[in-house]
Amino acid sequence: MMFKGIPVSAGIAIAPIVRLAAQPPVAAAGEKIDANRIAEELQSLERSIALAREQLSGLKEKAMDQLGPEKAAILSAHIAFLDDPSFAGEMKARIENQLCSAPAAVQAVAEQFIALFEGMDNEYMRERADDIRDVSRRLLRNLSSGDSHFAGFPEEPFILAGEDVTPSETLQLPLAYVKGIATAKGGPTSHAAILARSLGIPAVMGGGEAFLAAAETSQMMILDGTTGELWIAPSEEQLSIFREKARQEADDREALDALKDLPAVTLDGHRVHVAANMAVPEEAEALVASGLDGVGLFRSEFLFMDRDSLPDEEEQFDAYKRVVSAFQGKPVIIRTLDAGGDKHLPAMALPKEENPFLGFRAIRISLARPELFRTQLRALLRASAFGRLLIMFPMISHVEQLREAKRLLEEAKEELRMSKAPFDEQLAVGMMMEIPSACLQADAFAKEVQFFSIGTNDLVQYTLAVDRMNESIAHLYSYYHPAVLRLIAHVIDASHRAGIWTGLCGEMAGDPLATELLLGMGLDEFSGAAAVMPKVKARIRSTTIDQARKVARYALSLSSAGDVYRYLHDKTE
Amino acid sequence: MIRFDVHVAAEGGLHARPAALLVNCAGQYQSRVTLVKDQKQADGKSILGIMTLGASQGDRLTIEIEGADEKQAAAALKELFDKRFES
Numbered sequence: 001m002m003f004k005g006i007p008v009s010a011g012i013a014i015a016p017i018v019r020l021a022a023q024p025p026v027a028a029a030g031e032k033i034d035a036n037r038i039a040e041e042l043q044s045l046e047r048s049i050a051l052a053r054e055q056l057s058g059l060k061e062k063a064m065d066q067l068g069p070e071k072a073a074i075l076s077a078h079i080a081f082l083d084d085p086s087f088a089g090e091m092k093a094r095i096e097n098q099l100c101s102a103p104a105a106v107q108a109v110a111e112q113f114i115a116l117f118e119g120m121d122n123e124y125m126r127e128r129a130d131d132i133r134d135v136s137r138r139l140l141r142n143l144s145s146g147d148s149h150f151a152g153f154p155e156e157p158f159i160l161a162g163e164d165v166t167p168s169e170t171l172q173l174p175l176a177y178v179k180g181i182a183t184a185k186g187g188p189t190s191h192a193a194i195l196a197r198s199l200g201i202p203a204v205m206g207g208g209e210a211f212l213a214a215a216e217t218s219q220m221m222i223l224d225g226t227t228g229e230l231w232i233a234p235s236e237e238q239l240s241i242f243r244e245k246a247r248q249e250a251d252d253r254e255a256l257d258a259l260k261d262l263p264a265v266t267l268d269g270h271r272v273h274v275a276a277n278m279a280v281p282e283e284a285e286a287l288v289a290s291g292l293d294g295v296g297l298f299r300s301e302f303l304f305m306d307r308d309s310l311p312d313e314e315e316q317f318d319a320y321k322r323v324v325s326a327f328q329g330k331p332v333i334i335r336t337l338d339a340g341g342d343k344h345l346p347a348m349a350l351p352k353e354e355n356p357f358l359g360f361r362a363i364r365i366s367l368a369r370p371e372l373f374r375t376q377l378r379a380l381l382r383a384s385a386f387g388r389l390l391i392m393f394p395m396i397s398h399v400e401q402l403r404e405a406k407r408l409l410e411e412a413k414e415e416l417r418m419s420k421a422p423f424d425e426q427l428a429v430g431m432m433m434e435i436p437s438a439c440l441q442a443d444a445f446a447k448e449v450q451f452f453s454i455g456t457n458d459l460v461q462y463t464l465a466v467d468r469m470n471e472s473i474a475h476l477y478s479y480y481h482p483a484v485l486r487l488i489a490h491v492i493d494a495s496h497r498a499g500i501w502t503g504l505c506g507e508m509a510g511d512p513l514a515t516e517l518l519l520g521m522g523l524d525e526f527s528g529a530a531a532v533m534p535k536v537k538a539r540i541r542s543t544t545i546d547q548a549r550k551v552a553r554y555a556l557s558l559s560s561a562g563d564v565y566r567y568l569h570d571k572t573e
Numbered sequence: 574m575i576r577f578d579v580h581v582a583a584e585g586g587l588h589a590r591p592a593a594l595l596v597n598c599a600g601q602y603q604s605r606v607t608l609v610k611d612q613k614q615a616d617g618k619s620i621l622g623i624m625t626l627g628a629s630q631g632d633r634l635t636i637e638i639e640g641a642d643e644k645q646a647a648a649a650l651k652e653l654f655d656k657r658f659e660s
Contacts, residue, residue, distance in 0.1 A: 073589070073590060074589075076593065077589040077590075077593065077620070080589075080593050080596065080620045081620065081621060083620075084596075084619050084620050084621050084622075085616070085618060085619055086616060086619040086621050086622050087619075087621055113621055113625065116625040117624075117625065120625070120627045121627070122586065122627065122629060125586075125588065125624065125625075125627060128588075128589065128624060131589075132621075
């Protein structure tokens with residue numbers, strides 16, 4: 001049976017299905033684990049307790065302000081339960097001695113205390129059973145949004161199938177065994193898709209409910225992340241066709257791996273940078289090993305997602321520092337919080353908007369909430385002492401926004417100087433070029449920053465007035481549209497006239513078909529998903545800058561996206 | 574080991590707030606602190622243990638303290654009960 005979804009991360013996977021439950025089971029009573037999972041279960045229990053403590057402290061502060069100390073005291077009691085050795089300690093003991101899963105341990109200990117409280121002859125104490133219920137539910141919830149959801153992963157290759165996969169879930173996958181990800185919902189710019197690409201896991205999203213209904217655990221499945229095909233229980237013939245395809249892909253990959261330690265330089269010596277986009281600090285080590293020229297875009301918003309409270313300065317500092325130091329002096333461009341739009345952050349309680357992409361998002365939020373922005377800037381500055389960090393501001397449309405952001409950055413620097421905290425005094429500041437107004441005014445902006453980075457995903461949608469999530473107008477969305485190409489060329493030229501450089505960190509940077517064109521337009525840095533960038537590097541190494549300039553000149557003379565695409569496509573064939 | 578009796582004067586018995594104060598106090602010392610009511614025992618460093626002891630106003634409890642700093646712990650806990658958990 002074949003289903004068609006949206007291909008979001010290239011590659012072929014052939015493996016049995018592991019189906020993700022839609023809702024994590026709340027009643028996990030009596031669930032047992034293997035002895036070799038004890039450490040893992042203990043860890044997830046501890047994580048869920050730490051998270052609960054954080055959530056409750058936040059709630060307590062709010063309650064203090066809005067409801068008074070009496071209500072806040074209830075939350076203090078909840079926190080005290082978490083710290084109680086006979087509560088958490090007993091849960092740990094059950095995991096260790098009785099091989100309970102973390103949720104089963106929480107459940108069992110909670111029930112024990114609920115029974116004790118309910119059996120007491122004092123009304124007040126009987127009511128405390130509700131507090132225990134409340135705390136244990138919180139723990140179960142925290143556990144299920146973490147990895148316990150995935151508790152029973154096999155230790156052999158599998159393809160994950162589910163309705164949707166959250167970024168934090170993607171990160172919990174055992175990378176050695178997960179061969180592919182197939183979901184019923186989502187699309188190429190969903191965060192799970194971005195993560196799958198950067199982790200190099202073939203993925204198809206938007207397979208639909210029918211796919212999900214047919215997908216059963218342990219059935220054989222083929223996933224083609226290039227075409228979007230999902231085959232459930234394929235025939236022997238299909239299997240052999242795809243095995244052959246997969247073998248060819250592996251050969252290609254090997255050829256690309258050979259380029260790993262070679263620079264991105266054209267045949268006639270024109271050197272550019274090929275960097276990786278990344279979202280979570282955990283990716284850093286793998287990216288360093290891929291031999292790319294640093295990070296062209298670190299999306300800091302991932303630190304803020306899937307959680308009820310905002311990360312404080314220390315947590316952010318640790319994350320930025322980990323990435324910057326891993327790259328040992330290679331440039332790491334960190335973009336300040338790009339919240340809003342399609343990125344909902346529960347911890348920020350942003351209002352729902354009619355037009356989120358034209359609304360309160362990214363730098364607009366940061367400037368409106370300077371206390372939040374300052375925390376991030378301080379964390380970034382402190383991390384800059386550990387390597388080569390560059391700061392980039394998203395969604396700048398007005399020059400005043402950039403000046404205000406820079407002013408706040410200077411303030412943060414001054415604070416750090418006063419407290420003698422080290423940071424990189426030479427730290428470069430740049431901005432995203434993703435709004436047509438900013439692109440057209442690139443000459444004015446070039447005087448204010450040290451670099452530009454073009455974000456084609458948003459630039460295309462703002463230039464062509466095409467919502468990139470709307471399937472019925474998807475055919476209108478193309479970065480080969482001449483208007484988009486002219487804006488890109490204009491930005492690059494303006495930057496070079498001002499003596500600064502321009503990178504590109506949208507999907508276009510990772511499209512080998514666009515490589516020569518961008519190179520010929522003068523692009524200095526290509527940044528995309530680590531898994532696709534070696535192909536871009538190979539393209540750069542196989543052409544000359546003269547040839548690339550010819551391609552760019554001709555492409556820029558064409559009048560439709562289709563013409564540009566056909567020209568580039570036919571040229572490559 | 575030090576052992577002494579206390580009288581629960583706190584209104585409502587050893588409910589969440591006094592139990593939390595007791596745990597805080599006991600937690601500052603290395604010594605083991607055990608509360609005994611009738612045949613039931615509770616760890617003085619466990620808020621749930623203390624609460625589930627079900628000590629109401631007017632009850633008498635025995636407190637047993639054992640460890641290197643038992644004298645200091647005993648003094649601090651006595652004061653807490655004497656002051657009826659009002660700070």
